[in-house]
Amino acid sequence: MIDLPAPKPDVLARRGEILAGLHALVPGDGVIGEPARLRPYETDGLSAYRQPPLAVVLPRTTEQVAAVLAFCHRNGVRVVPRGAGTSLSGGALPLEDSVVLGLMRMNRILEVDYANRLAVVEAGVTNLGITNHVAADGFFYAPDPSSQLACMIGGNVNMNSGGAHCLKYGVTANNLLGLKAVTIEGEIIEIGGRHLDAAGYDWLGLLTGSEGQLVVVTEVTVRILHSPEGQRAMLAAFRSNEVAGEAVDAIIASGIIPVALEFMDRPAIHACEAFAHAGYPLDAEAMLIIEVEGSTEEQDMLLGRLKAICERFDPISLKVAETAEQSLAIWKGRKGAFGAVGRISPDYLCMDGTIPTGQLPFVLRRIGEMSASYGLQVANIFHAGDGNLHPLIMFDANDSKSFHDAEQFGADILTLCVEVGGCLTGEHGVGVEKRDLMPVQFTPFELDQMRALKAAFDPGWLLNPAKVFPLEGNPALRPAA
Template sequence: MIAQPEPKKDVLARRDAIVAGLRALLPPDGVIAEPLRLKPYETDGLSAYRQVPLVVVLPETTEQVAAVMAFCHREGVRVVPRGAGTSLSGGALPMADAVVLGLMRMNRILDIDYADRCAVVQAGVTNIGITQAVQERGFFYAPDPSSQLACMIGGNVNMNSGGAHCLRYGVTANNLLGLRVVTVEGEVLDIGGAHMDAAGYDWLGLLTGSEGQLAVVTEVTVRILRGPEGARAMLAAFRSNEIAGACVDSIIASGIIPVALEFMDRPAIHACEAFAHAGYPLDAEAMLIIEVEGSPAEQDDLLGRIKDICNRYDPISLKVSQSAEESAAIWKGRKGAFGAVGRISPDYLCMDGTIPTSRLPEVLGRIGAMSAEYGLQVANIFHAGDGNLHPLIMFDANDPESFRKAEHFGADILRLCVEVGGCLTGEHGVGVEKRDLMGVQFTEIELDQQRRIKSAFDPGWLLNPSKVFPLKAPPALTQAA
């Protein structure tokens, strides 16, 4: 079990009064306190770690969130914000003495402005829900995490989520215009808006990816984009990971930015093919899915140039889709990848690190060597274009030794990412998962400066305090001169 800060004993002792106080602020069904009904909230997408929370609240408005925050601040109670609970790094893992603040009932689209290409939505709207609200008019919301059917925009903001199409469209931070947030004291702040840039510090940027530690996001203004005329995928299969990695590097170095550039290694290809029957080449060591978009002429031009580059790497097979149906067939296996790996191994850790794209071949080789050393299978499925690795480490959760090994293997991969000039996380966040590895990336001075930013928003460290930073007492803040 992951280490948690000591629960506040006085808070545990005051539980009944705290629950009653919260009930006074929310609609009748907005407070969950019964042990059986708390169970579903004990974990998130990183289900290896579990903790039943003190109580769960489900506000429906920003005002209710503000009331809850003011109350918890007054009472000295910790708060863990939660969207759909799809975090893969344990970002929404509860604490025994904390209120889980669930945003899922705040699921309304508040405004769509096609002229200025933006939409204002509540934090609990799903990622796909935004696109669904605007697609009739030919628009879409670009970031597309694999969990997009379930995950919520508030969580996307807090984890700065990415997705397969971020190579072209950027991550959440690049598609965000404004936020309405509630501070730890219960104040409502408006940050950014439907305009370029903003005066003052870039706290829109700072809050994006702050993992629920600086303020509670209740409303989000996102950029919506007009969809492309069309998109088409191609598939290229190679004799080794190194060769496929070098091909990725050449495509990027040529200046072409495909919409998506996905990499699967041999174990991933086999798992996905067995699951989806997508027609993947089983004799290949590595496979790329490359998608381009634009007018038919633009698609032809780009696919032709990418094909030429692939051909320099002696591919086993190259298949350029000629229609939307053929593209869908190519994507079918990739989109079911996580389920496919789940079929061959009931338990796996999905890692998330980034590296400079030029180091891909070397890093894949070293992950392969570690896999042999640890005796654990690994399937590599990832966004190769921006160097965002997702090694899936397979283990047996019924064997504690196997889980321990998988954790160590994962940590070694992340250390390797940092060693080659990359970083600990691409799009899943630090959460509790990578918390204790932050020292690999940052000096103590750098971590303390980041802790001081946390303290500037949340002096009492009440908001999601057990994540992101290795556990220790928060730094004292110097009194301003």
């Protein structure tokens, strides 16, 4: 288990006073202090870690957020911002002495401007909520993390979320124009706006992916795009991971950048097929789902070229969707991957490293060896175009050794990702989960410099402390004894 900083005794002692202070700022039912009602906030998508907060506050306006932050700042109270709580890295895990600042009531879409192709939304609007709002007019918001039904745009900004289609459309950072945010002192700041590339320092870029360390985001101006005329998928299955990897290289070399290029290994194929009956080839070692966009004729042209490329690699199975329904069937298994793994194992950890794509066969071989030595099953799903690897490690949370081994196995995989030239996290964020692995990727100086930048925004280390940066070497946060 991971160390959390020692709670501040004076804050714990003033709990009643702090609750009353928050009530005065966010009247009505906007403050939660009863232990039973704090329970839903004790964890996020990384449910192995649980810690009820001191209180939860649910403001409805940026001004209320500013008042809450100014109050917490004045009183030295730690603040953990939270959207929908879908973080897989524990980014919204509370601390015992913290106030959870939930943005879910700030869920209004403030404006849609088609001529300028943007939408202004509050932080608590869900990712899919934006697309649903503009879909009837033919538009969409491009980044599409798997949790898009639930996850909120404020969280997406803080984690710089990606998705299956970011090879073509980019991640959150590439799809933003502006932010309204609040500093820990309670100052409301506006970054960017409705235009591209404001002159001066790229605060928008620095804040995106900063995991709640720097400011609290309350409003986001996103770019929206017109949807393509259509899209269709194909499936190609191969005899080995190596051969599938070569096929991916050949596709990229052909100049085609598919809108999605997903790779599944044998355990992932089997788990998904058993769950979704999508017609996946069970004799394959590796499978690709490739999606293209455009008019029907353009799709035919691109899929024809892709099919010809895949045929050079002696595929076991090659299925090109003829219709939108067949396309959905191909995606059905992949989209149900988490449920599928959940069905064959009581619990799983979803890892998230990135590797140079050429290292995929080697990395999968090493993961297979580790799986055997830990005695834990693993299924691998991979955004093959951009090298983002999601090993799902299966374990039993009721068995503490199993959980400990799964965590260690995950750490070994991420260390391997860094060793082959990749990184600890491609889209889930560091959170608490990967915090203590940061020295694998960064030098002590690089970590110190990042901590100093965090402190430039938040000198008292009140904003989402205990995440991202190891406690060791940080005089501002003393681990609990």
